Amino acid sequence: MEAFSNQTTQILSNYTSYTLKKIMKNIRNPASKKQDMIRSIIFYLSNPENEPNFSYVFPKELLNDLAIILPDKNIKCICDKTSGNNLIFCRTCNKKQHISCMGSLSMLKFYECTSCMIIKMNPADEVLDFLVSPYMIGQQIIRKSFNYTESLKNEVFSNKSNIEIQFRCIKIQKPGYCMSWPNKAELYINNMSIRKFKQSSFISKKNDIDLGLITAIKIGINEIWMTKDSDNDDYALAVVKVRKLTNEEILQKMSKVFILKDKSIEFIKAKFSDDNEIKSCSIRLNLKCPYTLRIINIPVRGKDCSHLSCFDLKIFIDIQKYENYSWKCPICKKLAYEVYIDKYFEEILNGCKNIDKLEGIQLKDDGSYDEIYFEDEDNSLKRKCDENEHPNKKLKKDSEYVFIKDSQPSRQCVIIIDD
Numbered sequence: 367m368e369a370f371s372n373q374t375t376q377i378l379s380n381y382t383s384y385t386l387k388k389i390m391k392n393i394r395n396p397a398s399k400k401q402d403m404i405r406s407i408i409f410y411l412s413n414p415e416n417e418p419n420f421s422y423v424f425p426k427e428l429l430n431d432l433a434i435i436l437p438d439k440n441i442k443c444i445c446d447k448t449s450g451n452n453l454i455f456c457r458t459c460n461k462k463q464h465i466s467c468m469g470s471l472s473m474l475k476f477y478e479c480t481s482c483m484i485i486k487m488n489p490a491d492e493v494l495d496f497l498v499s500p501y502m503i504g505q506q507i508i509r510k511s512f513n514y515t516e517s518l519k520n521e522v523f524s525n526k527s528n529i530e531i532q533f534r535c536i537k538i539q540k541p542g543y544c545m546s547w548p549n550k551a552e553l554y555i556n557n558m559s560i561r562k563f564k565q566s567s568f569i570s571k572k573n574d575i576d577l578g579l580i581t582a583i584k585i586g587i588n589e590i591w592m593t594k595d596s597d598n599d600d601y602a603l604a605v606v607k608v609r610k611l612t613n614e615e616i617l618q619k620m621s622k623v624f625i626l627k628d629k630s631i632e633f634i635k636a637k638f639s640d641d642n643e644i645k646s647c648s649i650r651l652n653l654k655c656p657y658t659l660r661i662i663n664i665p666v667r668g669k670d671c672s673h674l675s676c677f678d679l680k681i682f683i684d685i686q687k688y689e690n691y692s693w694k695c696p697i698c699k700k701l702a703y704e705v706y707i708d709k710y711f712e713e714i715l716n717g718c719k720n721i722d723k724l725e726g727i728q729l730k731d732d733g734s735y736d737e738i739y740f741e742d743e744d745n746s747l748k749r750k751c752d753e754n755e756h757p758n759k760k761l762k763k764d765s766e767y768v769f770i771k772d773s774q775p776s777r778q779c780v781i782i783i784d785d
């Protein structure tokens with residue numbers, strides 16, 4: 367409190383008596399000597415009940431100056447401080463964080479706080495609750511505690527509930543949204559070391575840690591902390607209660623977002639008209655899942671993907687358990703924990719004459735297309751020769767195209783990669 371009043375006195379002293387008198391009028395206080403006015407204002411500021419009135423009692427400039435010391439319940443930052451300036455708004459939960467704490471993550475085009483990132487980072491596990499909100503793992507060791515109740519334990523050990531308590535950690539550096547543990551660190555619960563992280567252990571760096579099965583955890587209050595060395599980056603660590611979803615549930619959850627046909631056609635036209643993108647008036651587009659090489663069923667792209675090609679949502683979900691739930695787009699490798707269905711591509715697939723023989727489409731710059739079907743071996747060979755004669759006729763010179771083997775060994779098909 368003393369520090370608060372000293373700092374506030376310092377700030378208020380910079381303002382004229384005229385400004386302070388106006389504030390006194392707003393708070394209906396008769397004091398008129400500068401010192402008395404400052405004392406009254408400090409008293410007014412320290413009452414949390416007055417907080418909702420701050421914005422019309424005080425001039426904006428003064429409020430900005432006071433932001434360094436005034437608690438703000440909308441600030442929820444990994445540093446645990448509830449005051450300060452130079453803040454950034456999370457676009458999902460509307461809470462504010464210090465730009466200095468969020469490092470390069472604050473520069474993301476669509477900025478979200480670490481809590482929101484941790485919620486989204488693995489669509490396979492639905493975050494129900496934060497037992498420990500994300501907090502900064504920096505140079506200082508900070509101890510945090512959470513209550514592991516009997517009923518929570520029962521949930522964890524029940525076969526039906528699919529509840530897990532997990533440690534999750536992200537680096538305060540782009541890209542965020544994925545599990546990342548420090549290079550050299552040790553994690554403790556109740557004075558017991560439960561995990562050591564080494565530079566080389568790639569697998570454990572990528573995984574969340576299931577806490578329910580760890581013997582160090584006990585009913586009641588549990589204390590956690592992490593030591594970190596030889597790693598200058600900062601991290602945010604959290605303990606979450608999650609429900610593990612079935613693949614059908616994940617599919618339902620992830621198939622809610624889509625773009626309609628007209629928007630998709632706009633996107634296609636933009637790709638053709640952009641000078642740096644496609645340089646011909648039509649391109650051959652593969653409609654096969656990059657994993658199974660079968661025709662796509664639910665065509666999706668990641669939220670951040672900028673390519674025309676789609677991948678199959680169901681296969682993408684099925685494959686995650688073999689890919690450490692990394693949710694990386696199989697085409698451009700960007701994070702794709704949020705995807706959208708392309709309704710135009712869905713219509714193309716649903717409307718095609720013979721889905722079993724469909725290979726892809728020749729997509730034109732106005733968004734229209736021709737279906738491409740498996741040809742018989744002779745034609746296929748002939749086509750290959752044609753392409754060899756004029757290798758640049760259809761394909762760009764640079765590495766925009768990647769060849770992947772088709773299911774028939776003598777043939778190749780094309781998928782398009784944007785960087």
Ligand SMILES: [Zn+2]
Binds near residue numbers: 443463
């Ligand atoms: Zn902060």
Ligand SMILES: [Zn+2]
Binds near residue numbers: 456457461479480482
């Ligand atoms: Zn948020």
Ligand SMILES: [Zn+2]
Binds near residue numbers: 668673700
């Ligand atoms: Zn992509």
